[in-house]
Amino acid sequence: MNAHTEAALRKQDDPLWVNPEIVLPLLEGFIRDEITKVGISNVVLNLSGGIDSAVSCVLAARAMPPENVTALMLPYKTSHPDSLGDAQTLARQLGIRSMTISVTEQVDPYFEKFPDMTPLRKANKMARERMTILYDQASALDALPLGTSNKTELLLGYGTIYGDMASALNPIGDLYKTQVWQIARHLGVPEEIVSKKPTADLWPGQTDESELGFTYEKADRLLYHMIDRRRSRAELERLGFEPAFIQELENRVKRSQFKRRLPLIAKVSMRTIESDFRYPRDWGR
Amino acid sequence: MGFKVGIAQIAPALGDVHENMKRIERCIERALDEKTDLVVFPELALTGYTLKDMVPSVSLRLDSPELKRLMDASERLSIAVGFVEESPDYRFFNSAAYLEKGKILHVHRKVYLPNYGMFEENRDFAAGSRFRAFNAEFGRCGILICEDMWHPSAAYVIAQDGCELLIALSCSPARGAQSDGDLYSADAWQTLNRVYAHLYSQYVLYANRVGYEDGVGYWGGSEAIGPDGSVVARAKQFEEQFLTAELSSDAVRRARIASPLLRDERLDITLRELKRIDRKREK
Structure with missing residues (x-):
């Protein structure tokens, strides 16, 4: 049993523990309600073989008739073959529709034009290609694109703006990664998916935690006290968090704020979108 | 005197005021079928909650045709309902009317407009300035x-103004999933309702x-609490x-005989x- 499995089995006295009896009806209701009130009955999502999209997918298949859920598998030639296999297994188990479309032919010609592209640029480009497929298929299937970004990566900015961060609805965006693990366990997501090391599969051998330089569990603990509980720097230090780590996460959250907001609009008129033209997203729904 | 109340969760x-009028009128029909004497609707039942800049386009004057229709319905049973009230001087209140x-019979304008965290009601609404009980057919209400x-x-x-039946209308968002018991919001509200019912020896209709x-779920759990703090009836969560x-x-x-708290206040x-x-x- 690795650290992530243990995290998924966490006890109820842990501050990060969430009650599945409360969370599941809330999230399933969210998916059902926000989709059907737009007059749509289908949902589509990118299923990577990782834990986040697996949990979003299971929630969707519980909220909607499984035949109304479509999973897209969009591998690149260097993607780990297990990712695709695990995604396909899950889709079969859930009885949802699925489609595999390689993005290799789509991105390689572009990569060839810019041979000096860094792995990060390539990763972002691929994430955005996958987004265009997600939105196109949503249109073809008369479906809403479902998001798969968890609260940890949204807060740390560990995602591609207008790439994997793009969706119409995100059922797991208010759950930290460790909470996603816990819920995944509860939902019976296959062990291969729950226990694999989290990776964006950006390049062979990549893992999130080695790239970030800390574990999700460590980050989640600090983020929970910092964001959810609004604890001061002094309180966080008293809880045993290292000052350098507090600073690092604080910087990450601040630096990535742009990813969580619409683009800035230069104000000219008396009524400007966002600043003084404010309507709910569900306007007219 | 005994009477039957209905809470339309x-x-x-x-x-969409037009659509909500239809839904409310269907509930009134149901309330009549069930022979209830009073039916209570939630906060902003005529408009929904997350209105923001829609407030002026969904507001109703007290002499509006919509309220007139509900007044007519109140010939057959009493109605408490939340709506956006537009005053003659063009202020917009988060109000509730009691029709009989x-x-x-009475309009309460929400006094405490939350403006923190996820709420920004002060931006969109004018605040009321009164807390008053009033005499209704079934006793003194607030x-x-x-x-x-x-x-x-x-x-x-x-x-202190003599209330026997406190009607609390809300749009309470579901928040807090870390208890091994109930949702944080449910736990908090159930405590409030019971405390006010018990300490003031009055009914509380929530x-x-x-x-x-916009991604916010409202948890339901409407309830009627007795003047001894006991739960008389409680609705399911998340379902109409x-x-x-x-x-x-x-x-x-x-x-009030068992605990004459109000007498001794x-x-x-x-x-x-x-x-x-x-x-x-x-x-």
Whole structure:
């Protein structure tokens, strides 16, 4: 049993523990309600073989008739073959529709034009290609694109703006990664998916935690006290968090704020979108 | 005197008064079928909650055709309902009307508009300035709207004003999933409702909505609490439901004999001390 499995089995006295009896009806209701009130009955999502999209997918298949859920598998030639296999297994188990479309032919010609592209640029480009497929298929299937970004990566900015961060609805965006693990366990997501090391599969051998330089569990603990509980720097230090780590996460959250907001609009008129033209997203729904 | 109340735990359509009128009128039909004497709807039942800049386009004057229709319906049963009220001087209130025998008997304008965290009601609404109980067919009533209930002074004033039946309308969002018991919001509200019912020996009718707006789920759990703090009836969470409960002024009488808290309340001391505190604050 690795650290992530243990995290998924966490006890109820842990501050990060969430009650599945409360969370599941809330999230399933969210998916059902926000989709059907737009007059749509289908949902589509990118299923990577990782834990986040697996949990979003299971929630969707519980909220909607499984035949109304479509999973897209969009591998690149260097993607780990297990990712695709695990995604396909899950889709079969859930009885949802699925489609595999390689993005290799789509991105390689572009990569060839810019041979000096860094792995990060390539990763972002691929994430955005996958987004265009997600939105196109949503249109073809008369479906809403479902998001798969968890609260940890949204807060740390560990995602591609207008790439994997793009969706119409995100059922797991208010759950930290460790909470996603816990819920995944509860939902019976296959062990291969729950226990694999989290990776964006950006390049062979990549893992999130080695790239970030800390574990999700460590980050989640600090983020929970910092964001959810609004604890001061002094309180966080008293809880045993290292000052350098507090600073690092604080910087990450601040630096990535742009990813969580619409683009800035230069104000000219008396009524400007966002600043003084404010309507709910569900306007007219 | 015994009477039957209904609480319509509905999911209003956001910003669609026409549609909500239809839904409310269907609930009134249901209430009549179930022979209820009073039906209570949630906060902003005629409009939905997350209105933002829609507020002026969904507001109703007290002489609007929509309220007239509900007044007409109140010939057959009493109705408490939340809506956006537009005053003659063009202010917009988060209000609730109590309709009885074809008339508007009372309007409460929400006093405490939450403006913190996920709420920004102060931007969109004008605040009310009164807490008053009023005489209705089924005894002396008071209305509070959501955040008003989080200020014990509001419930205190209404209780001192003779309230026997406190009607609390809300749009309470589902928040907090880390308890191994109930949702944080449910736990908090159930505590408030029971405390106010018990301490003021009055009925509390809590009407909360369900449905989702902009990702926020409203948890329902509407309830009727007896004047001894006991749960008379409680609705399910997250589902539309028409909840009914049989109430009786006899129960209020018995509770006030058992614990004469209101009889013994020293309003004079409270007033004197509050004035002293107020004088000190001004300096």
